[in-house]
Amino acid sequence: MIPVISLIGRSNVGKSSLFNLLTQSRQSLVDKSEKTTRDRNYGYFTIKNTNFCIIDTAGIENFKNKKNIDLIQKESYQQTKKSIKESNFIIFIVDIYTGITKLDYLILKKLRKKNKKILLLINKIDFLKRKDNIIDFYEFGIKDFCLISILHRIGINKTLKKIIYIWNKIKKKEKIKDVKLNEKKNIICKINICLIGKPNVGKSSIINFVSKKNRMITSNIPGTTRDIIKITVKKKNIEYIFTDTAGIKKKNNTKLEKVSYIKLIQEIKKNNIIIMIIDASTGICSQDLSIIGNLIKKGCSFFILVNKWDLIKKNNKKKIQSIMNFRLKFIKNIKILYVSALYKEGFKNLFSYILIVYKETIQEFNPSYLTNIIKKAILQHPIPLGATGKVIRLKYAHLGGKKPIFIIIHGNNTNYIPQTYKKYLMHFLQKELQIPNTPIRLFFKNGDNPYYNNKKKIN
Template identity: 40%
Template sequence: MIPIIVLIGRTNVGKSTLFNILTKTRDALVINYPGITRDRQYGYCKLQLNQKVMLIDTAGLDMKLNEIQKKAHEQTLIAIKESHLILFVVDAHDGLMAQEYEIAQNIRTHHKKTILIINKIDGVNHASKINEFYSLGFEKIQKISASHNQGIDTLIKKHLIPWTNMTFKKEIINQNIKSKKSPIKVAFIGRPNVGKSTLINGILKEERMITCNIPGTTLDSISTSMKYNCKDYTLVDTAGASKKKKENNKIEKFSIIKTLQTIEKSNVILLILDASLQICHQDLSLADFIINSGKGIVVVMNKCDLLNSLEFKEVKESIKKQLKFLYFSRIHFISALYKKGIFQLFKSIHESYSESKRKISTSMLTRTMHIAIKKHQPPIIKGRRIKLKYAHLGSLNPPKIIIHGNQVKYLSLPYKRYLINFFYNALKIKGTPIQIQFKDNVNPYITNKN
């Protein structure tokens, strides 16, 4: 179980700025709900090595609302219910607003751990203005300036890391124990009506499979255990894909939080797209989120039966351009309705799972790295060329390659991408993202005079 942290507060108190600082990206998953002008963002915050949380940036929790804002407000309340920790953000420049007493009261009804974040402390000369917020009655308080990156390290080290360790240590241990015996968990992810349920139903009708339904989580998420070619799998149909309920409110029907939780619990993700529709920003953002989660990914273009030969050719060309960042993933063109190409998916699923746990020797990684260096040298910094000395495998699932050298902190992003691409091609890694971490070698002959 990955911890979920939600940022709430009035409009323009700096939630999105704090979100960007914590996730270290502006490319987080953005979901635009029908009829809502305010998007919600989802991203990962890496607290320390192999420890991360899911972060949700919500719409402003303002109490005087029009009809559209009320829908955004409802979604914020759903995010609060699904979360494990609340970061209540307030604005030191504005001072304490009467509305924030109402928000605080609303928070307490959910009985969730809460940290009060006093943002924009830069330029506030009157301590009394900041001290006003203590009357809200929250025990945990952190003063920051998100735009100036002030107080962020303290927030992470003093509050987030200890809370995560204390709250989820047992769950992580139990999850690791269970994962050794678990089947390959495959999540079917995609926008509503791309054919997730149809694909699962088509797969389960095959006679070579043994199936049994497992009670799903809330919001119509259903897991099914099965055996295919002597291998055990669990297929997970994500929230919003069920055809049993035709609810008028599509926002309530599709729970993005449940979908993201499913991604975290799975080994391989099938990103299902509708071949008859253009790839949209949400598809790309979802793909990016899957990559950042470190899960294996297989791209499935469904409903190819709706295309003629010319349209099929255009779809292939479009994929090459729009999904070029998924060059390591297998792409399948299928028709779930007519069961065309659906069982070829299992070869890619198993490949993706195996590659994510593939052990690569230090000698192989170091040799590959030196070949890459020979073809394209690292840049020269301050008269000295950056030296990459050796590489080894830091962890699996996803594979993390750690490269040691001198001045590696000066490596440019394009050169880092070059190395990643080189490892993919040289080692023939398919179906899983890989990560590279750089470490500067410490010279033992340089002593600290202090």
Template identity: 25%
Template sequence: MGLLRSRPLSTVALVGRPNVGKSSLFNALLREKRAVVDDMPGVTRDRHYARIFLEGNREVSIVDTGGLEPDTTDPLISHIREQAMTAVQEADVILFVVDARAGVMGDDETIAEILRRSERPVIVVVNKGEGLGHGGGMEFYSLGLGEPAVVSAAHLQGIGDLKERLIEYLPEGAAPVVPEKLVEGEEVEPTVEVEKTVRLAVVGRPNVGKSSFINKLVGEERMLAFDMPGTTRDSIDTPFTYRGRDLVLIDTAGIRRKSRIAMRVEKYAVVSAMRALDRADVAILMIDAVEGLTDQDLRLGEIAQESGCSLLLLVNKIDLVEAGERERFRENLRVALHAVGDLQVMEVSALSGKNLHKVLGKVIELFDAAGQRIGTGELNRWLAQTQGAHPHPATPSGASVKIRYLTQVATHPPTFVGFTNQPQAIQPTYLRYLIKNMRKDFKMPGCPIRFMWRKGQNPYDKKEG
């Protein structure tokens, strides 16, 4: 069986006018409260995008694009609409959410016309459809987008059927992340050739110096680089070579949060950054040394690792920090990054070029580390030693939790399937323990590591023949 490469992912966008329940549907697809339904600004843990597994271990990105108001004359809302349509154009499948109680509204018809012109597969999702029964939502056929899917996000009704239908619309090549028929004891051999081009995304808040960094790195004014937040509007790919290695550099729109309206606008910058991260192997998170590390920086780093990117933190404008303050800055940074784990950090100046010659070498090092394949024998010897040093705690009922076998099934990011007697009992703290030790023992700093758990047979239950 061939070793798989986990990405890129397909993207599914949720669109519709305001207050039809898109965030509730988003939560229902995740089956947990991971988005902030009231969309209040300033909440550090808000989520407008996430990854879910569909039938057959198919992993996709889900994006909530916010409410569309197609007929508004407000210039700011019009900008939001334009940005939302950019997100639609980047999606592989669109879930057009409408309100069963309100029926077909004029804005629904206008949005339907826009979506037809997008030439993307569209599923009309009739939300708040509890009690409609079989054949409900018939009036939404008038939108001309095919058979509606009736759901109740609040009551989790129809969500399973919607996920099954969604699979039919995924583009070819949206392969399972993990082989469906993998069994305990089977070793996945690296028979699939892994692409050697390093796909690099550069992300960060506005005005931290991303475009200046790319211009210095590539040696051309390939992007706008003015001293004004938001001058980089779209992701731009720049192929180049470094010491015989092919790379593709992707710059993305910055991410910020201010007022309620600004937050809605910034959702679409997040969509652009997320799309770039889905395509990347390594992410450079650039921060401003003068401003220091912010909650938004930490969140963006988390998004990068959730996307499967190895992460390199670049501290830009370090030359603008007074010499006497630099050590205090570094100590504060170490404390702030403690929860993140083993992360690679470099200090640079995009303006002067300080240390930029070291960046690409580190990027390639991170890429190669995430592409390594660990032999199953070596992996399970490591597992025995790691569990022996610190066994998994027993369940509340006193049952033991044992991981019996590990095998690697993917690279970029390294992905492992573990067989255990208690798949649902694996604690997040123990998972962090495994990841921390794997990064250290197999020299994978800054590399996201994924574990998936399956029920393993107890060898004492086997009958002798």
């Protein structure tokens, strides 16, 4: 089994920073402001050939004054309680700069009731001026502790040794054997799927339904999700890795929103498929069209999932569908799925849609096949001469790259091809290659067939 560790503590003591350091990622959002983390964030790291699962949790606040806790705080606390329950042991992080607080004592009291091993990490020792401050932390009565500075990487090696030491103790006591996971051998492929859209369109609700776990905090408050959260679902020897993201706003006013947006853009590049979520109750707005336009520019393979379909009356459903199809006419034949995450309806074809789009991304195209498609497109709709009167000839096409699909077309006077004709060629190629959900980038190059001399040599 893989041991599970939860990072527990007050807000802004360094839990997310330690999570990112151990997992060697930037998965958790880090900021000086309090209550940055909200959802459970899972990551993995290795010490001496032993794999560990680590969970970053929300900072615990206001145990006693429950009346003052808002909905998101309550949900965050529930997520933290779940992570403690599924953990083998706890890393309790405190801040030496602010010292021991009443809340630290309350958190420790709650943790001790769970009867699990606790490793105390006293963070921010780089701020320490007097060594006497450390003595105060002996009041906790925790034998296993380390003095660290996550910012300056002080005491990290000692922490790793302590983690191994505590895990070996737990194994002996509970007679746990290390089991090698053979599941990975049966996995045919891994498909990375990213859910994006405006705030409050139901991305987290969809993730919760697909994973059959209450992993994400859901509320009517826009901007509930902040971190990049990954959840794995295994079906028929295929590993689907779903990524929940923060909602894309028109303007990112705060620093946190700007950082979340930058992380989202970076995450989009890592995924095979993007699922664009649209709110059926509000319809397709200019912001949705802007997001779709950016996906096409980046060459992302995507399809559209219209959520909250239960809010549309039966009499209006066909009308709403026709309006959506009209507004999305610039992306012909793209797959659209109408669902209700609240009532768990319409998800029957979700995984089959994902597989269809994934197959589009891994296809290989022969140069002669691409060239024949271009010739077919010209026969159906000849290239206009334009204002210059130059004769444009397209001679040869071949695949230049994938993710995004990049097709290079060689010919004469290609710099005079009108933009409208380029769009026509792109849509024609998508239709003929049967990849309607995958944008194509075309690059036109003046010159002869680059393979012409090679053919002569062969003959």
